[in-house]
Structure formats: C-alpha cells, structure tokens
Amino acid sequence: MSELLKTKNLTCKRSEKIIINNLNFAIPQGKNVEVIGSNGSGKTTLLRALLGLVPETEGEILWHGKNIKQVENNFYKSCFYQGHKLGIKKSLTVLENLKHPNFPLISKKEKLYSAAKKVGISDLMHRVSSNLSVGQIKRIALARLLICDFDLYLIDEPFTALDNEGTDLIQSIIAELNNRGSSFLVTGHRESELISDKIYLGDTDE
Amino acid sequence: MGSSPSIFRFISTIFPWLFFFSILFLMGSLFWGLFLAPTDYKQGDAYRIIFIHVPSAILGQSGYIFMAVFGFICLVWRVKVAGMIVRSIAPVGASFTLLALVSGSIWGKPTWGTWWVWDARLTSTLILFFLYIAIISLFSVIESKQKADRAGSILALVGVAIIPIIKKSVDWWQTLHQSSTFSLSSSPSMTADMYLPLLSCVLAFYLIFLVIVLSRMKLEIVQRERSTNWVKDFYS
Amino acid sequence: MNNRSNLTQWMLLILKKDLLLSYRRAATYMTPLIFFLIVVTLFPLALGPDKSLLSTLSPAIIWVTALLASLLAVESIFQEDYRDGTLDYFFISGEPIFILIFIKVLGHWMVTGVPLLIAALLSSLILFMSKDIIISLFISLFLGSFSLSLLGALGGALSLGRSAILSAIIVLPLSVPILLLGSATVFSAINYSDYSVYLFYMGAILSLAIPGLSLATVEAIKLNYE
C-alpha cells in the first residue's frame, strides 16, 4: 500500500516552545488517521504545520515519498484544508458560499445541489448565511467536501458543534470519499467511531 | 554571527569605555564649535547652532538608513539581533530628528525671523519624524517582540524607499507655492576653522548615537532573555 | 485529479467573491463615498461661499478629503478574511501569494477608489472648479487612489486585529508624496502649465508600489501566522 503523506521527526515550535516533538506517522492512500488530544495539545498546529503554515517546523514531510518542498504545488492542489475558521461568508447565501469556496471551483451546478441535498441544506440554498445556526453553517462546510475531489482532506475537529445525525453524516461522507480513494486526517478530543489509525498528542510526554 | 550572550558580554565590556570617550569627545567638539570657532560675518554668533543642528539632522537620516539596512537583514536572514538593533535605533533616531527640527526652529527665529517655514527640507524632515513615530507605535502595540521587530522592519524598508520620493516631491511642491525666499543651502561657504569643528561634532554625534543604541540593545537583550541562566549568572 | 486550479482561476475567484461581497454590503463602498461628500460640503460652510477662494482651494480640499476617505476603508481590506480564515487559503493555494494579495487590493480599489473618483467629479462642481482642469483631477486621482489603496493594504496588514488609528499613523506619512504630487498636478493645471511630469511620477510611484507594496503586505500578513 502506498503512503500518501509521511512525516519524519516532525517538530513544531511556537515562540521557541516545543509543541510537537519528533512525530512520525504516515497516512496510507484511501485510509484515515485521527489525531486525538485535549485542548492545547497541538492538534491544530500539526495540521497547519503539514500545510506549511507554521514557520518554526523541523523534520521532513513527504508527499508520495518526496519532500513537499519539492512538490509544493502538486501537494497544495491535492489537499483540502478545513480549520476552525470555516471561511464562510455571512453575507452570502448558502448557494453562493458553495459556488465560491476558498479554492477555485470547477464543478457543475447540479453537483452543488446534490451535495447540499446530501448534507440536508438543500431547502436553505437562497438563505443568507448570517441567519443560519452554527450546525447549519457547519453543514455548508461539509457540503464543500463533496463538491470537489481531493486526495487528502485535513479537517480540524469536524465532530464539534454537530448532533448525532451530523456525526453520522460526516462518517458517511468520509466513507464515501474513502471509496473514491481519498484519505482523511481529522482531529478530535476523543476517539470517534471512525475506522482509522490514531495519533495521541499531548499526554505522551508526561 | 554572534549569539545574544556573546553580544551582550561584548557590549558590557566596551560600554563604559565608549561611554566616557564619546562624552569627552562630544564636549570637546562642542567647546571647539561654540567657543573657539570664529564668528560668522553674516549671521553673527547664532550660526553656532549649526554645530548641533547639522549633526542631529545627519543622524536623524542615517539612523533611518541603518534601521532599513538592519530591517532588511532581519527580514531576509531572520537574524534576531538585527531586529533588536532596529528596535533600539527607532527612538534614538526619532529624538535626533526632533532635535534637528527644534534646533532648526530656534535657529530660524534670529536668522529668518520666524520659527517655522514650509520649506522643502523642513517638511521632509518633519515627515521623517512622523515615519519614526509610526515605527515606534508599531513596536509598542505588537506584544510579541519578534513579530514587532519584523513588522517594524517592513515599515522601515518601505519608508526608506519612499524617502527620496518625499524629498523630490516636496521640492516640487515648494517651487509651486513659491513664497519664501529662505534656503538653507545658501549658507556661507565655510572656512576650515568652521568646517573642522563641524566635522568633529558630526563624529561625536555618531559616537553618542552608538552609545545610546548599545545601551538600548543591552536593555532589549536583558528584557528578552531575563529567564535564561546566562543573564542570571551575569547579574548574580 | 480533475480539480487542478491555476492562477487565473484564483484571481477570478478573489475578484468575483470580493465584488459580490461588497455588492451585498453597501456599507463597504458607501461609507467612504458619503464621508467624502460630507467633508467636501463642510469646506464651503467653514470658508464661506466665496467662489474664487473655493476654486483656488478646491484641489487641496479634494485631495486631502480623498486621502482621509481612503483611510476609512483601510480596515476592511483584510480584517474579515483574516477572522473567518479565508486568508489561510491564500497561503495554501500553491500560487504566488503577492499576486493574490494584489488582486485583493485591486478588488478593494474597485469598490472604494472608483466611487471616490465619481464623488470627486461631483464635488469639483460644488467647489466651482473650471471644466478644463477636471481631466487633470481625474487622472491624478485615478493613479493616486490606487497607490493609496496599496499603501492602505500594507497599513491594514500591519495593524491586523488592532486599532484603526495605528493604520492611520502608518499610512499617513507614507502617503505624503501622493498627496503632494496629486495636488501639484491640479494646481499646475489651474496655472495652465504642463502637468504631465507630475502624472509621470505618479505613474512611476504606482508601478513601483504594485510589486513592492504587495510583497511587503504579504510579509506583514505572514506575521500573524506565527
């Protein structure tokens, strides 16, 4: 099985304080990895470090066996990142938020509607997003997962602010995208029912 | 490329010597300029302000250039000490620019009959002072020291690119609204017994500038590294 | 995979989205516009209705007011995108970021600078400016307001998440040459002398500012990611 992403001795610092120390892990193609840790254990930092958003990062990150600095463009265009901040514009409608996500979209309009239908916001398409609840906003973000094909999805705490139904929804979306051959790296406070490898952050060094 | 402890020790060793030497040198140069140099036949004795005014104006400008140079080093090679130097220069350069403005204004009263004219040089010096103020306020607002160093460096670099443009545009603007006939550049051509003390004063100002910047750097290093062992060892 | 995006698509996305956003929120383009018109009308009230005095002062009034109005808009350039995480995606686009930032500033100028141009033309009538100099006012404002937007972007990026006064302190001294050259253009047009040299220098400043300030702005934004 080929490895999509692999880290070698990944160390991240913030203002010279070590947050992640010598982490080694690999994300196999079509499989999922879950990062588990309490608040402040460096889950978000790990995700952002993989994307090169943390300047004080040491160690190697390999994409298809090559250092990501050499295949930067290829890597960025195959990755989908969703952080705590979802990048959803409150003054746009749901449809517009799907039509103009945070990356250029090459997707047909029918696909947007079917994605919206899958996450259960199809009857809200022309509502302005500022009138929606947190859970509904989160669903717009989920619909964005479905409208484009990426190799790797890096998602920060997808399970927070969602009810049981929403949690099931994410699991089905992840399963569907796994079938297409995509991989997931998700974070969370505790273990989910996701079939995945687990990485435990924070408690290991104490 | 020295690290903070070695730079700190270096500053601490040379500082007392440099301090006393530059104070003596400054006093000597000022004495030469204010008492020994001959009286100017056109302006009388008021011209002696030049021995303070010109050096402080020169330092106000070269201080900014130093800041931009070290800002560049801080941004491109991420040298932390360069950021500290930028931060240490800013208030010193600002006070020398202010000194140039105030002394020029006091000089203007007996020679031009007014405290202030909207002359090209005065205006561009005033804007230089505002640029210093902008950088200082950026330093004071951003809590994280290294972040602030780099933000200040960016502004110093952008500012240094714009200074020649300011000078040039201010020159044009002045020719447009031509009303004043004053010009600093028409000062009498100098004889050696006026020129040499002026040169000596400029050198003395450079030295005292260096002394102040070094003392500020020492403070910066201690502030940032107050929790490290080598600082504790140094002071206990 | 089939969704490889390129630079042109990114540029179009940013421009389209920003224009759509400001179309939805009229405040983004209306606030500087209304501010401009109100301040310009304050001058005749303070100076008195003297026609010749107003027309003499009009280039200065319009330029200073345009400068202040463009400062008003500085805050909004990156603030929202930074807060809701949209800026993150610029850095993981795999495209040259300073071009994306430049497009962002271009979009910002289209919704704040262009309305100012129209307002300036309107207020040149209120201030009894003669018709033949309006063209010099228009060209100088066109070049100048774009440079001011680029400067404002740097100010907004450096003061991201901080007070608006800070960005004003940063931007104002740097914008002096634009103000001087801009009003000099109009003043020399009033005196029937050749003003092309000022426009030439304003164009030179703009063409230096486009790459230089875009790069500086990227560096300034990066500071917030540490």
Add this chain to the structure above:
Amino acid sequence: MNNLTLYNLLFMDGQGLFVWSVFVVLLFVLIWNLYIPYKKLQKIISTDFSDISERGKN
C-alpha cells in the same frame, strides 16, 4: 579671564540665548536617551535578579 570676555562668550551679541537654548535641548535629549535605558535596566535587575541571589544563599 575677566568678566567682560566671559559675558561676551556667553551672551554672543544677544544671540547667545538661542545658541544656549539649543544646547540645553541637546543636553536634555542626550540625558533622557541615556537615562531611560539605564533606569529600566536597573529596575529589571532589582526586581528579577535580586531575589535570585538571595535564593542562592538559602
């Protein structure tokens, strides 16, 4: 040196006032710039490092 030359030296044909006021401003700027870092440094030393040396004694 008699009183008259000293008077001339300081008064400088009535323009000494300007020269000396600039000199005073210069002194003020220099003392201010040299004193502030010194004072701040002393404050840090007295608050941060004095108790450390005491701790060492215990």
